[in-house]
Amino acid sequence: MPSDLNLRILPRTVQQETVDKLRLAIFSGVFEPGTRLVESQLCVQLGISRPSLREALRSLAAERLIDIVPNRGPSIPALTWEEVTSIYEARELLEVEAVGRCSQRISAEQLQALEKALSAFEAAASSNDSLARITTAADFYSIILANCGNPILEEIHRGLVARISLFRSRSMSLEGRAQSSLAEMKEIYEAIAASDEKAARKAARKHVLKAMAAAKKSMDSGN
CATH class of the missing domain: 1.10.10.10 (Winged helix-like DNA-binding domain superfamily/Winged helix DNA-binding domain)
Structure with a gap:
């Protein structure tokens, strides 16, 4: 602490x-x-x-x-795993859709901003600054949501951001998780850059499921 x-x-x-x-x-x-x-x-x-x-x-x-x-x-709420699962399921639905839509809509300028956000997370992942990891990961997704073409989807996701960040901070405390997360986010970025909607959705789903597994491990270990 x-x-x-x-x-x-x-x-x-x-x-x-x-x-x-x-x-x-x-x-x-x-x-x-x-x-x-x-x-x-x-x-x-x-x-x-x-x-x-x-x-x-x-x-x-x-x-x-x-x-x-x-x-x-x-x-501070002590959530059950069932409640946590519900949050991750909602996150999966929202982020997979947003990433897929973003891959078909993002401009060259916004793609550069997304690459910059990814680089910021890469720097944070290599440091011991847990808060920087949370904020830079949130920035990466905020650009994706802002370019998905559906402001309601973005609004709903924004309502989950704080709880997503809470679980992100816990899972990122696990050894090696930040670097794994970086690799998964790079896959998402590369699929978006290639305008490959199928690959983008697949990468986004993989990332959320891996994050969910890390959150479970963190909860089981008492972190």
């Missing part, structure tokens, strides 16, 4: 920085699944008022990163 994560924020950006800091703390494993969040402690750590904290917690609840139970307060 990172012990040097600085949670203190600047007053002028209280709302968004509180959400961002807490989201990164959850992704980093600072708060374990099932952990109850004590508002008084968080206010001290973050240096903010309780009303500001509660507004941020409501935003995170909307992303399904925390649960807020009446008379019990906020906590």
